[in-house]
Amino acid sequence: MFMGTMWASIHYKRDANRPIALAAILLLILSTAHLIVDIIRLQDGFVKYRDIFPGGPVAFFQDISQPTFVTKNLIYALQTMIGDGVVIYRCYVVWQSVWVIILPSMLWCGSSVAALIAPYYASQATGGNVYTNQTRQWITALFTLTLSTNLISSGLLVYRIWTVERKISQNRATNGTMMPIVHVLVDAAILYSAALVTILICFICANNAQYIMLDMIMPIISIAFYMVLIRLTPWQTTPNFLPMAYSGEIERRSSQRYSMKPSQVHVSQWTQNDGIEEEVKTET
Incomplete structure (x- = not known):
């Protein structure tokens, strides 16, 4: 999916795609780093410190002060900040208004603070449990804020494209539509x-399944990002469509693309004059 995203960004050489390509590279790096840290953490818990860590592997994985646990949460924080930031960026370039993204940006700042503070409190705990100290409060705030940021930004983006589609649907001369973008x-x-x-439900209920979902959401963030570009690429019919989807000129370009154009009609009529057929052509 990363290769497909990079192909789309390179194939459609537009300035608006440079931040998208950079975000795709960063998401790949962070996802890969998270996987490597997970492998190291498993090796440490089940092999390296299996017999020397007090309490064995169970106590090792419950210790949130372990460097591997703090590192993987920092990686998650960075990836969440990038993923949510891209959604807000898409919202801005489509609306071309700073006022629209004020609330999502405030939520993004709050989630970024929570994402950076939670690993700090985890690193200060000694054999602590993630459900019983200040880390719990910050992690709950992180999941709540990032969920709100994603829903609001995506909702604003979908609403903008939908309203543009409604405005041009009655005037277009072709069967094209922007609803697949939605x-x-x-x-x-x-x-x-x-x-x-x-994750939020599991965490509030103090269910350890949240650790499984936390490892799953790292690639999900990248997948959700990549699928937007990859799934639009086969659908688009002209090289100008994909950049148009992320441009502030979406309404103007869409109106130009689907505007009514004058057409010429050629009418041929055969007449017979003294046994000789003649063709008379008229144009309208």
């Missing part, structure tokens, strides 16, 4: 939001 954005938002809701 479907893709909704799919991506639902995928990410469903994972966040599951």
